[in-house]
Amino acid sequence: MFEKIVLVTRHTRLAGLVERFNTKKQAKFYVEHAGQDFDEFEREDAAYNRSVDRLRDALGVGLPVQQVDRSLVPTFLFSGKELVVVAGQDGLVANVAKYVGEQPLVGVNPDPERFDGVLLPYDVQGARGAVRRVLEGRARFREVTLAEASLEDGQRLLGFNDLFIGARTHVSARYRLSHAGQEESQSSSGVLVSTGVGSSGWLSSIFTLARGLTERTGGVPGEAWRLSWEEARLAFVVREPFISRNSSAGIVGGFVTPEAELVLESRMPSGGVIFSDGMEDDFLVFGAGARAHIRPARQRARLVMN
Numbered sequence: 258m259f260e261k262i263v264l265v266t267r268h269t270r271l272a273g274l275v276e277r278f279n280t281k282k283q284a285k286f287y288v289e290h291a292g293q294d295f296d297e298f299e300r301e302d303a304a305y306n307r308s309v310d311r312l313r314d315a316l317g318v319g320l321p322v323q324q325v326d327r328s329l330v331p332t333f334l335f336s337g338k339e340l341v342v343v344a345g346q347d348g349l350v351a352n353v354a355k356y357v358g359e360q361p362l363v364g365v366n367p368d369p370e371r372f373d374g375v376l377l378p379y380d381v382q383g384a385r386g387a388v389r390r391v392l393e394g395r396a397r398f399r400e401v402t403l404a405e406a407s408l409e410d411g412q413r414l415l416g417f418n419d420l421f422i423g424a425r426t427h428v429s430a431r432y433r434l435s436h437a438g439q440e441e442s443q444s445s446s447g448v449l450v451s452t453g454v455g456s457s458g459w460l461s462s463i464f465t466l467a468r469g470l471t472e473r474t475g476g477v478p479g480e481a482w483r484l485s486w487e488e489a490r491l492a493f494v495v496r497e498p499f500i501s502r503n504s505s506a507g508i509v510g511g512f513v514t515p516e517a518e519l520v521l522e523s524r525m526p527s528g529g530v531i532f533s534d535g536m537e538d539d540f541l542v543f544g545a546g547a548r549a550h551i552r553p554a555r556q557r558a559r560l561v562m563n
Contacts, residue, residue, distance in 0.1 A: 259392065260338040261321040265330060265353050266309055267345040271302040301371065308367035308381050312344055315385040318392065330356050331539060340391055342384065343377075350376040351454075351534045354558035355403060355415035361391045363561045376454075378563045387561050398559045401486045404452050405554035406531050406541065414541050415554055416533030418455030422521055422549060423447020424528050425537075429499060431524035434508055436493075437517050444504035446497040448521065450513065450551050453484035455534075456492060463494055489553045490514050519551040 268276065274284035288295045309324075316322050320340070325333055327349055335341075335357050342363045343350050350364045365384045366377035379387050390396040404416040414420070423430035429444045451460035461483075484490060491513040498506035513519045521543075523529045529543035543549060 258338065259320060259340045260336070261323055262316050262388065263335075263339045263341050264313065264316065264322055264324045265327055265341065265343045265345070265349065266324060267327045267349055269302040269305050271298040274298070301368070304368050309344055311381050312342070312365060312367070312384055315381060316342065316388060318385065318388055327352060335360065340388060342388065346372050347374065347376040348535070350560070351417035352536060354401070354417045354560070355533070359557060359559050361396065361398065361559050361561050363387045363391070376560065378561075391561055396561050397563075399486055399562050401454055401558040401560060402452055402489055402491070403554040403556060403558060404450050404491050404533070405552055407550050408541060409548050412541050414531055414533055415556065416450070416452065416455075417558060418452060418534045419459050420450040420531060420533050420551065421447055422450070422531050422543060422551075423496075424525060425530045426528060428528070430529065431504070433522040433524065434495070435520040436508055436511055436513070439508050441505040441507055442503060442524070443495060443506065443508075444499045444501060445495050448493055448495050450491050450493040450519065451484075452491060453486040453488060456484045460492060460494065463496070491551070491553055493519055493551070513551055513553065515553055521549045521551070523547045523549075
C-alpha cells in the first residue's frame with residue numbers, strides 16, 4: 258500500500274534567522290540586540306535537530322524515507338502512497354494535513370519540554386511503533402473534519418483549524434452573508450469559520466473575550482460551541498460586526514453543515530482574502546463580486562492516535 262515515508266520537518270527559529278541574516282553571527286547580534294537569550298535559540302535548535310536525526314533512524318522500517326521542509330508541502334506531489342510523519346509543533350500538523358489527502362499522518366513531538374503536543378501523540382521513541390501499526394493495518398485513527406472554501410471560479414482552500422474571510426489589513430471587510438435562509442449585508446473585521454479541532458483555538462479566544470464581558474450577567478458564551486473533531490459541522494462567528502445604514506448584524510454566528518452551507522459575496526474592491534490556519538501567504542483572493550461557499554469538506558484528515 259505504501260511506497261515511502263515522507264518526513265515533514267520545519268526550520269527552527271535559529272535556522273530561520275540564519276537564513277534571513279546569512280550567518281549565525283549576524284543572527285546572534287540581532288537576537289541579543291533585541292534583549293533575548295541567544296543560548297536558548299541554540300538549545301532549541303540542537304534539541305530539534307537531534308530529535309530529527311533520531312527519528313530518521315527510527316523510521317528505518319524497510320521503506321525509503323524522504324525528508325521535506327514544510328515550506329515545500331503546498332507544492333509537493335503526494336501520490337496517495339505515502340505514510341506521512343510530521344515532526345514539529347501542533348501547527349505543523351494543521352498545515353500539512355490539508356495537503357496529504359486521507360493518507361495516515363503520524364504526529365511526533367520532537368521537544369516535549371517546549372511543545373504542548375495536542376496533535377502530536379508520539380515522542381521520537383514511540384514513532385516507530387506507530388508507523389509499524391499503520392503498515393500492518395493495526396493503527397487507530399481519528400478522522401478529522403476539515404473546512405472548505407470554494408469560489409465559483411473553481412478555486413478551493415481547505416482549513417484544518419479554521420478559515421478566515423475578510424480584509425488583508427486592519428480595515429473593515431464588506432460582504433453579503435447568507436446562511437440558513439437568512440441574508441444580509443455586513444461590515445466587520447471578518448468571519449471566522451472553525452472546525453472541531455480549531456474550536457479550542459481561535460474560536461475559543463473569541464468566547465473568552467465574550468465571557469469576560471458578560472460574566473457579570475451570568476452568561477457563559479461558547480460552551481455550546483465546542484465541537485467534536487469528527488462531526489461534519491463547522492461553527493462560524495462574525496467578528497466585531499458594525500451596524501450602519503448599509504450593514505446589519507442579525508447573523509453573528511451559527512453552524513455550517515453539508516445541508517446548510519455558508520455563502521459570502523465580497524463587496525471589497527481590493528484586499529479581500531480567504532486564508533486558513535493562520536497561513537496568510539496561502540490564500541484565495543476574495544475581491545468584489547466573488548462568492549465563497551463554505552462547507553465541511555468531504556476530505557478528512559486521518560491522524561494516527563495512541
